[in-house]
Structures are given as structure tokens and as C-alpha cells.
Amino acid sequence: MSRLQESLEQGEFVVTGEIGPPKGVNIEAALKDASYLKGRVVAVNVTDNQSSVMRLGSLGVCVRLLQEGYEPIFQLTCRDRNRLALQSDVLSAYILGIRNVLALTGDHPALGDHPGSKPVFDLDSVSLLVAIRSLMEGKDLAGEELDGKPSDLFPGATVTPGADPLEPQLIKMEKKIEAGAKFFQTQAVYDPKVFEKFMNQASKFGVPVLAGIVLIKSPAMARYMNENVPGVFVPDSIVKPLSEVSRKDRPKKSIELMAGLIRELKPMCQGVHIMAMGWERYVPELLDACEL
């Protein structure tokens, strides 16, 4: 059983982190980013060609993290692989020691750096979860028997608490649970009221939810997210204080604001998922500030 599964089942408040693989094979910076999370998070997500930008693979970096003593969460999108490759990669991940798999549909390739590539989407987040569950039970999607089943995988999924409208998002969340999702990591949340409204509906499903936090580094980043990231809204209560301090004082201010946010979200959820986006070095300080 993965440590993530164990911690969630024991009802601990769980903190997870995230690193993005580099474009190329120089892994040192990514490992340095991860080192700030060591001992402070239960598991570390590794993104899968995030934003449809071609990078070093999630699977390879997950294995490196394992070798360095971290527990990885293998992010797996449906953008680049058909059902054969997805199932095969889940099995490969398993024999390499990976247990946590986060099933995602994935961004459209048109958004990334290879915009003309063929979008696969043979499966989607829901049918990928169905596939993982099927493998865990010893059969593939074609119903063929497996020789050795990866029964202790721990599949998870994502949800956007700020989606508008929220109803189809909740219907899909329920579907992901039906398909076998055992935990959720959310899209970034900045407004506790929005999150509360979401959790009022989502808590009845009884599946642990880790609130997503993307560290806001600057007012420009907040504006960018408001304009470009669906379902994410950074309110003035965060943008304004950040814009009132000098560039040098921004990390300190950001930590203060994010810690306040986490303290407000904590009673409503089962954990937080921190996406530091290059600010991994501030994560220990942030977790100290909210006593995590």
C-alpha cells in the first residue's frame, strides 16, 4: 500500500507536492526542486508533458524520485497514448515500484509546443480510471486475463472546484469515483467561499479531496491565471497585497497569503496539493507558517 493511501485512510491531513520534468535530460534542477519537499510532503506529483509541452517523461522522473527516496504520484494523460500504451505504461510503472497514478484527460496538443500533433484521446480521464481498475482486478480493457495483477495501485483524479457551471463538474467527479478514483487533487483554489460551496456538494461522496494551491508569485501571474486558466480565479484580496510590496518582498508576502489561505481551507478538506512552479524553495517556510 502506498504511503499516500495509508495516510489518507488513517485520516491524516495530507500534503503533496509537485515537480515538472525538464525539457531535456538534465534532471539536476528538478531533483533540487524536489529536495525542498523531502520530509515535508507525503508524495510528489510528476507532470506528464504539462500544458502539452514536450518534456522528459513522467514515468522516468517518477522512477528517479523513487531512487532518491520520494514517493511519486505518476500523472498520466490520455493526450499522447492510445488504450494499449496507457495500460502498458501503468503496468510498467507498477513493476518499477510506482503505486499512485493520477488519471487525467490532458490538455489539447494545440495549446503546447507541438500544436500540429495528432490528439489521441482514445480514452479520457473516466475511461482511464476504468482501465486502471480493470488492471488492478487482473483483466485488461479487452477482458483478457493478466499474468500478475497490480492490485495495490492507488488511482486518483482531478476536479475543478471553481468550474462554472459546477454541476457537470460534480457529475463527472461522481463518475470518476464510480470508475475507481480513490482521491482527488483539485485545480488551484484561491477563494475559500468557492471551495466551501464545492465541498458542500462534494464531501457527500466520501472520497478524500486535496485542495490545489498554485503559489502566486506576482500580480502579473495572478492576472494571467485569471485570464487563461479555466475555473481559476485569484481574488483581489491576494492580488492587491502582492502588488503593494516590492519585488524582493513578494515571496514573503506570498507565503503569508498562501498560509492564510491554507489555514482557511484546512477544516474543509483532507489535504493540500502544493504546486510551487519554481518556488519549491519556499515550500518548507510555507508549511511551517501553517503548521503542517
Next chain:
Amino acid sequence: MIVSEPKPTEEVLDSLAGVESVFILACGGCPVGCKSGGEERIAELADALSKAGKEVTGRAQIDFLCNKALVGSQLWYYLPQLRRSQGVLVVSCGIGVQAVAKMVDLPAFPANNTFSSGGMQGLWPSEERCAGCGDCILDLTGGICPITMCSKGLLNGTCGGQHDGKCEVDPERDCGWYLIYQRLKELGKLDNLKKIPPLRDYRKREVPGSQRRTTRWALEKEEIYEASLPTGTE
């Protein structure tokens, strides 16, 4: 010609579970040519529906369901029957089902699977609306096609990229699943979104060899000549 084949009767009846009164609307164009429509098929469907205990409120064949103006003007004559119906069973390609779904405030159910628009695309340029996936699920999606309307062709609802009802790929493009959600809400059929449909079978997109030997498919003049000979002539 747009090539479609009849869905198995059990599949049609399954999709109509809970729908007690059904109007059968058939296209008098391509489906007649590929034997997935025509008077005989309409009669077969009416019979199957009656045997399953459903009321057939009426039946009509319109040439061509892909012509919006024609559908609008002809359906007018059937208003009383349509008002007594809980659903419309549409005997046509995917375009016809989508056209009917847009015209009537009733759930539309496809009676056929469309797998090719080989060469001619009907009166309504079809490829943007029907990809000929060969496994029509318009009954579940309020008559809006997720294969062509969603940039990723997803089967299980909006992805994380939906923003103000638009697609992450192009802010001017509608999110197909957002439209499906709105439509199902209007129809009181949101439960449809909770069903996990079977995986797509990409073999169904392939045009069978028999259809490739017809005059509709062949480009080479010898083949066209041979295919145009009456059956049995060598």
C-alpha cells in the same frame, strides 16, 4: 452517399427505455439507398416498438433530413402527433438526428449508425457535424455529437478546459459538452451524463469492402462501369 446501417433492434429499444410514445421520422435520402431506411425499415421499427409496448404516435419520411428548411416545413404537419410523443426515433445518418434534435423539443434517438459520408455529404455539409464514427450515441447526448463538437472527441463530459462555455483550443469555439449539458438540462435528462458509455470501436469507422465496390465509392471509370452493371451481369 452517406452510408449508415441499422442499429440492432435491441440497442434501439434499450435507448428508448422509459420512453412510452415515439414518433418515427425517417430520411428519404441516403438511408433508403443503403437499406437502413425506407418504408420497410419504418414498418419494422414500428412493429418492434409496438411489441415492446410503446405507442407509435406517428411516422413520416422526409427527403432529406439534412435539409433544415425541408425538415422545418414538413414537421409542421405532424405537430399534433409530435406533441403526444416523448421521443423521436430518427432513421437517418448522424446529421439528420442532429437536425431533428435542433428542431423539436423532444429527445431524439438514432436508429442507425453512420460510418461514412464517402464522397457526397448530403445537403448539409456533414463532416463538421458527423464523423461517421459508426457507433451513434446521440440518444445520450441530446442530439449533439460529442465526437465532432468536442475538440478531443471525449465521451464522458467537459474536460478541465471548458471556460465560459468555450473550448480551450479556441475561445470562439463552443465547448461541445457544455452544449450537451445545457441541452440535457432542458430535456430533464441530466442522468444521461452519469452513464459511462462503452469505449469507441475504431473498426466501425472503416467502410466495408462491399460499399467500396459501389458506384458511390469508386473513382476509377472501369470500376464505375462495372459497378453500374445490373447484378448478375459479367
